[in-house]
Amino acid sequence: MYSLDFRQFERTLRTQEKTLGRFTFRPLSIPEDTPLLHSWVTRPYAIFWGLQGASAATVEQEYRRIADSCDVYLGLSEQGPVLLMEVYDPANGSIGSHYPVNEGDAGMHILVAPPTRRISGYTWQMFTLVMDFLFSSPEINRVVVEPDSRNHKIHALNRRAGFIIEKQISLPEKSALLSFCARSDYQQAMIKDKDKTDAVSFFQATL
Structure with missing residues (x-):
């Protein structure tokens, strides 16, 4: 469906508290x-x-x-699976009837593994891992999501990553917020997030 090269992709992730290690993907x-x-x-x-x-x-x-109809991947840490990711072509699903699908649009679903212990910032790092993986493909210009309108936790992550809500839509299984994040939107969101994180780190260091 998309040229996502899981064999070549890897990231080392960190929170403010610790280095999380190396992460990769493999097909389900x-x-x-x-x-x-x-x-x-x-x-x-x-x-x-x-x-x-x-x-x-x-x-x-x-x-x-x-x-x-989807490419399904598991995100992997050095200890094992940490997330489930689904990638789909919006033109081939019910979402495609709610907006004019552009070339380079990719639909995405993410489910982070149940936590075994609390690590501040962990879910956000998993979310950026998925976004980095998607935008590693030159074929993908924009990520499309349609989270349940009641799922406030994912709405917060989407906003932080640069997603812009287009409108509320009715899908067969839910009422959803149709949202888009272009490559440039994500890049700007990550710069803003890094600036904010650096400012917090500096403030904490001066206390």
Whole structure:
């Protein structure tokens, strides 16, 4: 679908508190990854994924269906999987009827693995990992998302990354906020975020 070169992509991520290590991606493998997926998407924090109470067989069936129209990846730390990422062509889904799809648009879904311990800034680092991976492809000029209008946590991450809300739309499974982030929007958001982080770090160092 898109030329995302997972074999060549890697990032070393850091929060203000610590270095998180090296991160890469690999394609989802069904049925091998079914137990992992099932353990993530059925938890309460993943309620907007729509698979609460689903059996492992149902999750596997759903991801075989999703894989027909999406590229699905696992983000990996040096210790193991840390996130699930779906990339799709907006022209081929219901979202395509809500706006004029441009060449270079890529739809995206992200689910971060359930936390084993709290690390401040971790989810944001996972979000930037996905955005960096997407924009590593010269074919992708703009990322399109349609999060559930009730999912306030993802709205905050989207805003921080430079997404601009276009409008509220009705999809078969939810009321969603159609939002866009061009490559330049993300670049500017990351510069602004770095400036803010550097200012906080300086302030803390002078206390």
